[in-house]
Each structure stands twice: as C-alpha cells, then as structure tokens.
Amino acid sequence: MQERAFQDYYPDGWSHCYGCGRLNPDGHQIKSYWDGEDTICTFTPRPEHIAIPGYVYGGLIASLIDCHSTGTASAAAYKAAGRPMDSLPPLRFLTAALKVDYLRPTPLGVPLLVRGRIKEIKGRKVIVETTLSAEGEVCARGEVIAVQVPEHMQGES
Amino acid sequence: MQERAFQDYYPDGWSHCYGCGRLNPDGHQIKSYWDGEDTICTFTPRPEHIAIPGYVYGGLIASLIDCHSTGTASAAAYKAAGRPMDSLPPLRFLTAALKVDYLRPTPLGVPLLVRGRIKEIKGRKVIVETTLSAEGEVCARGEVIAVQVPEHMQGES
Numbered sequence A, B: 001m002q003e004r005a006f007q008d009y010y011p012d013g014w015s016h017c018y019g020c021g022r023l024n025p026d027g028h029q030i031k032s033y034w035d036g037e038d039t040i041c042t043f044t045p046r047p048e049h050i051a052i053p054g055y056v057y058g059g060l061i062a063s064l065i066d067c068h069s070t071g072t073a074s075a076a077a078y079k080a081a082g083r084p085m086d087s088l089p090p091l092r093f094l095t096a097a098l099k100v101d102y103l104r105p106t107p108l109g110v111p112l113l114v115r116g117r118i119k120e121i122k123g124r125k126v127i128v129e130t131t132l133s134a135e136g137e138v139c140a141r142g143e144v145i146a147v148q149v150p151e152h153m154q155g156e157s
Helices: A058-081 B058-081
Strands: A033-035 A038-043 A093-102 A112-122 A125-134 A137-148 B033-035 B038-043 B093-102 B112-122 B125-134 B137-148
Touching (some): A038 A058, A058 A093, A058 A112, A058 A125, A058 B058, A058 B093, A093 B058, B038 B058, B058 B093, B058 B125, B058 B137
Antiparallel strands (some): A033 A038, A038 A112, A112 A125, A125 A137, B038 B112, B093 B137, B112 B125
C-alpha cells in the first residue's frame, strides 16, 4: 500500500494551494514522500507547461521546488519533534525565500523528480535544498527558506 | 492606442511559454511595458491561484517575476543595441537564476503589479530586479539573471 504523502496530512484549510493542495481541483496536487533521509516528489508537466517547444517553463519548476520544499520542511519538523504527521497542532510552513538555478533546459513530456534534502533546522526555520531531474539528469537546483506558520494560524481548517 | 507589449514582439516559436506566450491559450499571457526606465506588468490571479484562503500561491509569484524579467531583459538588450524590438535577429533571454523573497502574504483577487529595474547588462547577461506589489504594498522582491539565447536558436520561429 502506498504511504500517505506529506500533503495528505495537511488540514483542510491548508489544502487549497495551487501547487500542493489536495482540495484544489485545478492545481498540481503534488505529492511528497520520504526516501531515506531525502524527500522525493515526481510530477509530469502537462503539454501547456511549455517554455519553448520541447521544454518545461521555469515558473512550473519554481512551483514544484517551492511546494515540495515547504512539504519537506513540515515533515522534517514533525520528525524533529518526534511527532506523527497527523498529530495536532499541525506544523505548516510558508516560503520566506526561494532560489532556483536553471542548469539546463528541462525536457517536457517526461516525469520530473524533485529530491529534497534538509540543510538546516533552526527554531522555526527550515532550509531545504533540492534538485530537479529529468531522465536522470539534474536540470535545476533549488533552495527554500521555509518558516513555520505562527501557532494562532496553525489551527485553521 | 495601447503600445505593444514586449511579449507581442516575440517570434512565434518563442510565444508558447505558459507564463508569457501570446500563443498559449492556457497560460498567463503576461504583458510587459516600459514605464520610464522601469518596466511594468499587471496581472490579476485567478481564484484557483490560491495558497491559503485569501492569498496568492508563491509559485505564481515566481512565474510572474520570472517571465516579466526575461521580457525586461529582452527589451533592455534591444534598447542597449539601439534596435527596435521587431528587428531581426530576435534577442531572447532564458532564466539562469531566479530568486524571490516573500515579504508578506500577497492578497488574492486584486491586480498585482510587477515592476522591473535593470540592475546590470554585461555581455549576454542581464540582471533584473523586481518588486511585486498589491494595493500599493510590496509583497515580494525578485532578482533574475537572464542569459541571451545563442544566436543559432534565436532565429527559430
């Protein structure tokens, strides 16, 4: 049986995001999982997610890196606290800063693999490094500084 | 009469981008213009471009900054060369690096203004700084390093 994705643990009120919300029928609904100490997410862009013919547009790449990283930050925070992801209060993160280096054009029409690695957990801040690969080649690198949502907002659903 | 947007000068082969291509019926089709020495683009996100209720998701913000910046780089390169934007060969740019600082949540349902400023033009590289504002408040800051597409690809249409 497939394990539950990080995003499947988000409370309903945090599940509308265009990038990762399971309740957004128009969005990407990305799913992130542990892979040892790393985290992974695979996503196949749609034909309209084009930059120039044959290649994925950079905004989608940024979106995938962003949402996979905030999901990774959340999972890392639960892990660090020794808490299961369905325990309350929810630990959710927003992006304070996003950086993407586009190393080579990303081919369209194949699954993309985003791999995350927790670089640092410090207080309410988690820094996540990512690579985005297609057909085994790294096409982009990302770094996200994710900040935990204040407690008075965590309980919203 | 409204002036032509930067993106309306892109050759057909470069006009499919989900963020800025005038030939992508599913995409954002952003339009960028000069505003003195700055460049501007306004875009009103759709309801599904949500992060949490009431706010815009970060991936869209990154996309707007990205495409407005490559458009700005193109316009700046034509200007620096003293050439009109419909002259050949086309000067098109791809993103080498994108950085976004999310300063505050960006409200959903109002027009967003992306303002670009050319920080540096050096050889084939243009660095563009941007702010993204809603209702007069800066919600995000961006920096894009855009690199001119090699000449053998510029002629594609």
